[in-house]
Amino acid sequence: MESELKPMDSEQLREYAHKMVDFIADYYKMIESFPVLSQVKPGYLKELLPDSAPCKPENLEDVFDDIRQKIIPGITHWQSPDYFAYYPSNSSTAGFLGEMLSAGFNIIGFSWIASPAATELEMIVLDWFAKMLKLPEQFLSTGQGGGVIQGTASEAVLVVLLAARDKILLKAGRKSLEKLVVYCSDQTHSAMQKACQIAGIFPENFRVLKTDSSSNYALLPEVLSEAISKDLSFGLIPFFLCATVGTTSSAAVDPLLKLGNISKVHDMWFHVDAAHAGSACICPEYRHHIDGVEEADSFCMNAHKWFLTNFDCSLLWVKxxxxxxxxxxxxxxxxxxxxxxxNSVVDFKDWQIPLGRRFRSLKLWMVLRLYGLENLQSYIREHIKLAEQFEQLISSDSRFEIVAPRTFSLVCFRLLPPLYDQDDGYKLNYNLLDAVNRSGKIFMSHTVLSGKFVLRFAIGAPLTEERHVVAAWKVLQDEATILLRGS
Amino acid sequence: MESELKPMDSEQLREYAHKMVDFIADYYKMIESFPVLSQVKPGYLKELLPDSAPCKPENLEDVFDDIRQKIIPGITHWQSPDYFAYYPSNSSTAGFLGEMLSAGFNIIGFSWIASPAATELEMIVLDWFAKMLKLPEQFLSTGQGGGVIQGTASEAVLVVLLAARDKILLKAGRKSLEKLVVYCSDQTHSAMQKACQIAGIFPENFRVLKTDSSSNYALLPEVLSEAISKDLSFGLIPFFLCATVGTTSSAAVDPLLKLGNISKVHDMWFHVDAAHAGSACICPEYRHHIDGVEEADSFCMNAHKWFLTNFDCSLLWVKxxxxxxxxxxxxxxxxxxxxxxxNSVVDFKDWQIPLGRRFRSLKLWMVLRLYGLENLQSYIREHIKLAEQFEQLISSDSRFEIVAPRTFSLVCFRLLPPLYDQDDGYKLNYNLLDAVNRSGKIFMSHTVLSGKFVLRFAIGAPLTEERHVVAAWKVLQDEATILLRGS
Known part of the structure; x- marks a missing residue:
């Protein structure tokens, strides 16, 4: 390679990529042997790698050695069957193949002409998906609407916020920006706040409406109505509402139909963020959670969370x-x-923030074809069944309590504090989380609901089976025993 | 697979992914046999694919058949050696391996904790790269600044525009938004305009300063100074300047040092977009094009263009x-x-628009290690040498003219119109471009400079060799002969 660099030689690509396939397959074979949460200290890698790039080429085997010895210890293993943190980020054989092919073609499909197949397959697959979710026809590409793949749900909510902002400013004038009000709940993902910051919504006009356990942390329509009335009386302009199906903290479901009706009355843009729970809605028995989506102007779900499609693949539909x-x-x-x-084609560059875009529909297409709808429904149901089992395990141990009702595959619970505990079990549960994560055996994350520190057990990694859930419960029980003995 | 779905089984992954490797290696072997620009008609794919997702799983071999027969005809082959359009979008063995590994781990590195190696390798590799470019020390992660991988240069300019906007609004108050002025030239990438739209900059305060052939389409410092003075006299607030090293139309280079000095005087944020030409600046003989970068607040170059790193990998440094x-x-x-x-770690979620992020530093790290700085310099030099040769070919045929001087690997030229041509050769060159692209033999794109329709010949695909450049010139000559005969 030194005498003449051939950075893209098909036979070298073949040879090296076969080695990489084996490396990755071996990784998945061994994945349970690694601590789920990386146990390294900040700055660990700087001490292991040189200060500057090499002048001369290095060997692939040396790179593999470094990945094994220096990189993998710093990985938090999202694909581990013992990963229960945040929400899942699915990888699958089909999703991985799609990523490979997309990287192989390496086209930049900003406009139709830049690779017609990239734009057209995206339109087709998003239509397929809309039909699986039984979205209203207006979201299909055949009418005035359509679907598009965004990188993340953050970008999805940002682009629709911008569309809504500019639509209203066109009528009300640019200087009305200071009057525009956005509504969401205190359970809405932080992406909404970030989108407002980016779009220049005045911070004092960003309404984070309170929820509580009485509605299972769903946004109450009357709370929204009241806030809107108040804002109108001050001469402000309500223009955007974000509702969530499956909130990040507790998978709460906002009542779409009623919220949608209110937003219609006030001519507001109604966005539905079903980033996590949207996947479940391909099953008829869960579809009712998005009833009311017909009132929405836009709808988002992340195929890269719980739908076996490697990150990134966030699906956004607009009417x-x-x-x-x-x-x-x-x-x-x-x-x-x-x-x-x-004007005979769609140019997706005008539906997103960046100009360039990868051929991301390939991986979603491969997931749908290699697994098929029925298998995908079973996949979702299996995780929800495991979550039910975990919920029963929690309920069987009187030291614990379920903090919010389980709707999908997330269980929110905590260790009950001793009587007269100073902070109502905050520190106790903080320490429990810290202990299980430091064990390396499982990785979970937390939230705070009504001031309580709550542990989140989110099932959804493709490799997770019943035995992993049972083992995780054992880890939690053992650490709880140790902690309670100490307190 | 029907009875029990195992979407991530290490042995199935191994088996299927080996097949995909061969498919992709074979694609590169055959790549010269495809028309470079896809020749399909809008809507072609809808007629070839079903209306809805399959209920039952399908076979991988059927998917491969569909890719061969239905997808590939709709691909515009950015990796073809006969691709000379826009700017290149490099794939390489090392970049591809990095993409595979990133998809294999499939971690979402929003925070350090989510996979420490992802954050730390990114910091290290961006420091390496900053040193290769001899960027000022303030851009290194060891001080107050640092580098970060964005998806695209569009996102890079957007995030720094937002940072600059919010910094000034914090002082001047939110309502001053209507007074903020952004400066760039008429050669600046449209990403600047889009960033302004997103950030809510008032369209009347977006200054697109005129350039012409007298400065080779570089922004003149005196033009900037004059515009700033005028805006100040109207009580406006100049706050952001974007200069470009290697513009999209003609690879023009703005004079960074003088522009930077002006922006300093007026306390403006100075962003340098070297998305394309930044790669060349790793060669000592081209480094002078970014002299003056020490005045910049932020600097961007795209490793996914001309640096063998698969899309997306845009490098942004801030002070x-x-x-x-x-x-x-x-x-x-x-x-x-x-x-x-x-506060002991960097959380890159706060340096970018989305929350989630892929482990993109892996591919850049692998490119740097498997090729090494010296080879990468040779790679750049080889393309520039080919561009020189092409320029000589153009100059040897009196029917053509070079329209803007060549600085890197882009040649801007046109077919000279007959005397008294009604539109000064606009239609003639439009037709020439259309003819060569319809031939499928090469793919080029165009721009307009000083009203002239200009053909752009951008060399930079990893597989392009001298023979491809010579053959492309033959295609151009032949089509020109046919066109001139007809006119």
Missing amino acids: DRSALIQSLSTNPEFLKNKASQE | DRSALIQSLSTNPEFLKNKASQE
């Missing part, structure tokens, strides 16, 4: 694509081409 | 990371963890 395009399009000379100028 | 974090951070309970709370 009115022209609002997105109005807000996000540019038309520089160097990108002009006949197909775009004739 | 003051706190400005980014101030603008883009959120701190929800569900992401809190000891390392972040103790």
Whole structure:
């Protein structure tokens, strides 16, 4: 390689990539042997790697050695069957193959012309998915709407917020920005706040409406109505509502139909974030959680969470694509081409923040084809069944309590504090979480609900089976015993 | 698979992924046999694929058949050696291996804790790269600044624009948004305009300063100074300047030092977009093009263009990371963890638009290690040498003219129009471009400079050799002969 660099030689690609396949397959074979949460200390890697890039090429075997010895210890293993933190981030054989192929073609599908198959497959697969979710027809590409793959749900909510902002400012004038009000609940993902920061919504006009256990942390329509009335009386302009199906903290479900009706009355953009729980809605018995989506202007779910499609693959549907395009399009000379100028094609560059985009529909297409709808439904049901079992285990031990009702595959619980505990078990549960995570045997994360420190047990890793859930429960019980003995 | 879905089985992954490796290696072997620009018509794929997702799983071999027969005809082959459009989008064996590994781990590195190796390797590799470019020390992670991988240069300019906006609004008050002025040239990438739209900069305050052939389409410092003075006299607030090293149209280079000095005087944020040409600056003989970068607040180059690192991998460095974090951070309970709370780590979620992020530093690390700096320099030099040769070929045919001087590996030229041509050769060159692209033999794109329709010949695909450049020139000559005969 030193004499003449051939950075893309098909036979070298073949040879090296076969080695990488074996490396990755072996990783999955061994994945249970690693501590789930990386146990390294901040700055560990700097001490292990050189200060500058090499001048001369190095061997692939040396790189593999470094990955084994230096990188893997710093990995938190999201694909481990013992991973129960945050929400899952699924990898699968089909999703992985799709990523490989996308990286192989390495096309940049900003416009239709840049690779027609990339745009068209995305439209087709998003239509397939909309039908699986029984979304209203207006979300299909055949009408005024359509679906698009965004990187993340954060980008999805940002682009629709921008579309809604610019639509209202066009009527009310740019200087009305200071009057625009956004509504969500205190359970809405922080991506909503970030989108507001980016879009320049005035912080004092970002309404984080309170929820509590009486509604299982769902946003109450009357709370929304009241807030809107108050804002209107101050001359403000309510323009955007974000509801969630499966909140990040406790998988709470906002009542879409009633919230949607309110937003209609006030001519607000209604966005539904079903990033996590949207996957479950391909099963008829869970579909009712998105009843009311017909009132939504936009709907988002992440195929990269619980749908076996490697990150990133966030699906966004809108009813009115022209609002997105109005807000996000540019038309520089160097990108002009006949197909775009004739308006005969979709150019997804105008539906998203970046210009360039990967051929991400390949992986979703491969997941749908290699597994099929029925298998995918079984996959979801299996995780929910495991969550039910875990919930029963918790309930069987009187030292613990379930803190919020389980709807999908997330269980929120805590260790009950001793009577007269100073902080109502906050520190106790903090320490329990810390202990189980430091054990390396499982990885969980937490939230705070009504001031209580709550442990989240989120099932959804593709490799997780009943035995892992049972073993995790044992780890929790053992650590709880140790902690309670100490306190 | 029907009875029990094992979506992540290490042995099935191994078996299927080996097949995919061969499929992709075979694709590269055959890549010259495909029309470079896809020749399909809008809507072609809808007629070839079913209307809905399958209920039952399908076979991998059927999927491969569909990719061969239905997808590949709709691909525009960015990795073809005969691809000379836009700017290149490099794939390489090392970059591909990095993508595979990143998809294999499939971690979501939003915070340090989510996989320490992902954050730390990114910091290390961006420091390596900064040293290769001889960026000022303030851009290194060891001080107040640092580097971060963004998806695209569009996201890079957006995040620094937001940081700059929020910094000034903090002083001047939110309502001053209507006074903020952004400066760039008419050669600046459309990403700047889009970032302004997103950030809510008033369209009338977006200054697109004129350039012309007298400065080879570089932004003149006196033009900038004049515009700033005028805006100040109207009570406006100049706050952001974007300069470019290697513009999209003609690879023009703005004079960083003088522009930077002006921005300093007016306390403006100075961003340098070297998305394309930054790669060349690892060669000592081209480094002078970024002289003056020491005046910049932020600097961006795309490793996914001309640096053998598969898309997406846009490198952004800032001198003051706190400005980014101030603008883009959120701190929800569900992401809190000891390392972040103790401020002992970097959480890249606060340096970017999305929350989730892939382990993208792996591919850049593998490119740097498997090829080494010297080989990478040779790679760049080889392409520039080919561009020189192409330029000589153009100059040897009196029917053509070079429209803008060549600095790197892009040649801007056109077919000279006959005397008294109505539109000064616009249609003639439009037709020439259309003809060569329809031939399927090569793919080029265009721009307009000083009203002239200009053909862009951008060399930089990893497989391009001298013979491809010579053959492309033959295609151009032949089509020109046909066109001129007809006119």
